[in-house]
Every structure is written in C-alpha cells, then in structure tokens.
Amino acid sequence: MSEVTMDQPAVVTDRGPLPSYTLHQPRLPRWTPAALAAAAVVVGCGIGAGAGLDSHIQWGLIAALLYVAGMFALATAVEGRRQAKDRLATSLVWVCFLVAVVPLVSLVWETISRGATVLDGNFLSHSMGGVLTIQPGGGVYHAIIGTLEQVGIATAIAAPVGLLTAIYLVEYGRGRLAKAVTFFVDVMTGIPSIVAGLFVLSFWILMLDNGYSGFAGSMALAILMMPVVVRSTEEMLKLVPNELREASLALGVPKWRTILKVVLPTAIGGIATGVMLAVARIAGESAPIVLLVFGSQLINNNPFEGAQSSLPYYIYEQWAAGNEASYDRAWAAALVLIAFVMILNLVARGIARWKAPKTNR
C-alpha cells in the first residue's frame, strides 16, 4: 500500500502554495453521503411507487440497497479501493442502525397512537365485568391489581434471596459451592419463562393440588427474577472499594456488621436499580400467567385464592378476542404496561446515577 493519505507536510507551506496532488488522494466532498442518501430515498420511493409495490418495507430496502451500492461505486471511482471498502463498511453500519430503528420506532408509535384512543380514567378504573368483548368500554383495573400483587409478591420472595446470594458470592464465596452457584445463576438467567411456569404448574398445582391463583404466578415470576437480582447486586458489591471493608474490619467490627453497615449502604443505589430493572422485566411476563393464574374478567383482590388477571395476560386475551373494540383495549393496555415498565426503568437509572458508588475514593 503506497498511497499517502496525510495532509500536506509543514515544509510545503514555507515555499508557498504548491500543487500537492501527489500527496493528496482525491476525496469525495463531505456532503456526498447525505446527498446520496437523499437521492437513494427518492429513487427508492420512485421505483417502489412505479413498480406498484404496496409494502413500504420494500421501498426502504430498495433505497438502502441503492445507497450502499452507490456509495461503494462512487468511492471506488474517486477514492480507490481501500477507501471504498471503508465507505462500504460505514454505510452498512449506518444502514444496520436505521434498519433496527425503524421497527422499534414503529412499535412505539403504533402503541401510543392506537392506545391513546381508548385510554382514559374510565379505562383505568373499571374491570371487564359485564362487558362483552365485542362492545367498546370496559377497562384494565382488574389487570393492574393483578400485576401489582403478583409482581409485589414475586419481589418480596426474590429480592431477599437474590440479595443474600449475591452477598454470599462476593463476601464469602470461595470453593466449589460458590462456583456452582455462579454457574447456575448464569444458566438460570436463560430459563424460558414458560419453563418456569411449567415447573410451578407441576409442583404447586398438579402435585400439591392447589388451584390457579396469583400466588402461583408469583412463584414462577420469582424464579425468573432471582438470577437477575443476583447478577446486578453482585456487580454492585464488587464495585465497593476493598479499603472500606478493611477499615471497618480493622476497627474490630464483625464481618456481618461490616456488610450490613458499610458494604450495603455504599452499594444501595446500584442494588435498588438492579431490583427495579428485574421488576420491570417480570412485569411484562405473560407466559407463566397463562399457565398459573388463568385469567379473569373480574376484580379479584386476593392473590392467594382464585384466578386473577394481569396486564400482559389482558393484552393477550383482548388480542385473542379478535375484534376492533378488543384490539383497541389491547393497545391501550399495552400502552399502560409499556409506560409502567419504562417509568420503572427510568427511575432505576436515575437512582443509579444519583447514588453511584464513589469508586475514586
């Protein structure tokens, strides 16, 4: 490779402005990618409309293809092969980014625009009791109650267990048991939610002969939540500087008090974040609910007795009803669920920023 791509050396400026084309490689002007992208979009739409392709996905794909090919051809002609490859990689990366953003934006947009039509105070404060699925009206109150109770119980089970396991792994863990726990926590993270549901089904409902209830669902959710809490808490405890532990132990404080009074308070922000992210994750789980909670149209405030509903299950149910009024309710419930999950996420990240452990001490 003998091309020289550097700017002109300082020596040249002393002798005045000499033509420096031997040192310069011809470059495309900076606005080329933007212009080409615009052209590709126009031509793509033109071809799409001209050929009568009714799917806008195809229009976009044609435009993207035109852009990548055009950029490569142009760069090969002007800048040479190496630069052309670089341009090709850059445009592919940009196209990847756009390809990924489009469905996600569309998902959020559809949910908001179609969900907002039905969502109002009435929708949030009424159940589906006495409402036929083909009628408009009805609401999501019973599902919100169900979700809050099931997720609350799951958190009450999973958070302490996860927290203590993480403390064990970081503060005490040595030897084969700790290694086994670490490995199986990783494996547990990957358990499909439906399998957790099947386990609770076989154990709690089929073997112990309990009925369908919110609590059964909570147990499956807790199984899904534990490894997430362990993982995030572990990371946070590892960030606590060892000097703090050593200082406390050197003052004669027992280890358990050191952990409770020094280590945990230092990492509490991160731990809270991890737990909230885990809550956000399980709040959207619907597969175990289908198997264990069974779904209901009515308000059931008791999670230990009888079928309940939950937001994800409600969406599934309304979708399965298959008519316009129930689709509207499904979108509105999806909007409520996404809002709930996103608020949890944002608050969690806010706490993480606000109470980040000061590692630079």
Next chain:
Amino acid sequence: MDISSATAASPPPGPGDTAAPVERARPAGRAGDRVFLALSRGSGILLLVIMAAIAVFLTVRATNALSHNEGNFLTTFEWSANSTPPVFGIAVLAFGTVVSSLIAMLIAVPVAIGIALFISHYAPRRLATPLSYVIDLLAAVPSIVYGLWGALFLVPHLGGLYSWLNDYFGWTGVFEYHDGAARSLFTIGILLAIMILPIVTSVSREVFRQAPKMHEEAALALGATRWEVIRMAVLPFGRSGVISASMLGLGRALGETMAVATVLSPSFEIGTSLLDPGGGTFAQNIASSFKESGELGKDALIASGLVLFVLTLLVNGAARMIIARRKEYTA
C-alpha cells in the same frame, strides 16, 4: 472452619504478633457472623435446589406422559395428547423452534454487530450514549407487546414482500407463498430478530469497547482506514464475545412464548415453504394448547417443555462457557 475461610478477604496480618489481639477480639461477633453466613449460603443453596427441582419435577411428569404415549415422541407429526389413546410427538415443534430461531439469528446477528460498531466506533459521542440507553430500554419492552405489534402491524405489512419473494424465488420451494395472512415461521423469525437485537447488541457493544485502544491507535498511525482498524484490531478481539452474545440471543429466541403464540397460525405439518402459515414452536404450543388440556395433556406439554429446557440449558451453558474462557484469557 467456615469462619476462617470467610475472613480470608480481610487484610493480611501485619508483621510480628499484631495478629493475635485481632483473633482474640473476634468472638464478640461470631454468633452474628455464623447466622449471616448461614443465611447467605442458604440462599445460594436454595437457588441450586430450585434448579434441581425444575429438572426433577419436569422429568417426573414427562416420564408419566411418555409412558402413555402411543406415538413416537420424537417423530410423530401430531399433538392429540387428550384423545384416547394419546398420540403426540415433537417433530414439528422442534423443526419450528430451530428454524425460526435460526432465521432470527441470521437477521439479528449481523445487524446487531453493525449497531454495536455504530455505537462503539462510528457514532458521534453525543449520539452514542443516549443510543445505548435506548437500546437497553428496548430490551425491557414486554414480549406480549412485540406480539401484538407483530400480529396487527407486521403481518399485514409483510404480505407484499412475501409475494415479491414468491415471484422471484418461489421456484426454490422455501420462499413459496400463497396469498393469506403472513403468520408464518419466517414472520416469527423476523419478529424474534427484532426482539433479540437489544441483548446481542448490548453484549457485543461492551466487548467492542474493551478492544485494546493501543492496537487501534497503532493501526491508525500506520495509515489504516477505520474499517481496516475494525477488521484487524476490533473484530478479532471481539469474536468470542460476539459468538457468546449470539448464543444468549439464541437462548432467548428458543424460549420466546407469547410473541410467537400471538403471531403464528399453528399447524402440525412441516411444509417446505417458510412463508406460508403453519408449523409451531415448543413454547407457543404449550401456551396455545394449555387451556384445552386435561391431566395427561398437561403432562405431555411438560414433556415438550423439558426438551425446551434442556435445549436452552445447552445453548446458554455453551455461551457462558465461552464467556468464562475469554475472561480467563484476557485477565
């Protein structure tokens, strides 16, 4: 014995006999220490017990179902676990699960690598940080919402693309498409690809960020273009990380339930065409046929769930093993 191993993290004793008074001061907190250690170790053991219990309970119910099965569990193209005699087999489910997950991987992994590179090396910093936030947030969108979007938005929009594929590639048999709702394995693949994109992206991004800066700068100093830097310094470093990220994504795709159950229109046949509706996956079949199942039907579903469990266990275990080996290697 446990207490002594537990204190190994405390600072090493200083020179001389300063260690002796520390030893003597310890008994005050010993009872508390013992309780705390027992509690935390107990939680760790509880996790192991849960994992073991999942395997044991699923196996027990599954053997019960298999002993009543009149068909071949592996090769029967039918799921009539509630009829007498019960006949069911996982051939169609295994095919659908593997095919849809592979389609998802084929689409998602290259795109995810692209986005990860975009965030770590291409995007201006002002864009990169919020972007990685957004990607993380997207991982939190519940799967049922993806399912709803897939069924009511994606499916109607894919019909045109499928007819086009049928016109030009229909002769392969794989891309044959007869008009109708596009609730097929290929649609599932696309939807799963969108769903696993965030996790594959965020793991790959972390790996790419860790690529040694010195190598990149050395390559740049030698006059390499940005792509050459990535090809020579970043990608070789991140290869194992990307592989394990993809396998984590594969694990997610294999076990995805509700999105598949809402979008796919299931059938117990294996057709050559991926674009025509039909087929099924393990998780989808469990969710869809659960409510009509009797005792034995539920056991049969649990048997198929056990296969899914083992499958995801293998995939995730392999991914974790690659990550662990890489950690040792880079440490």
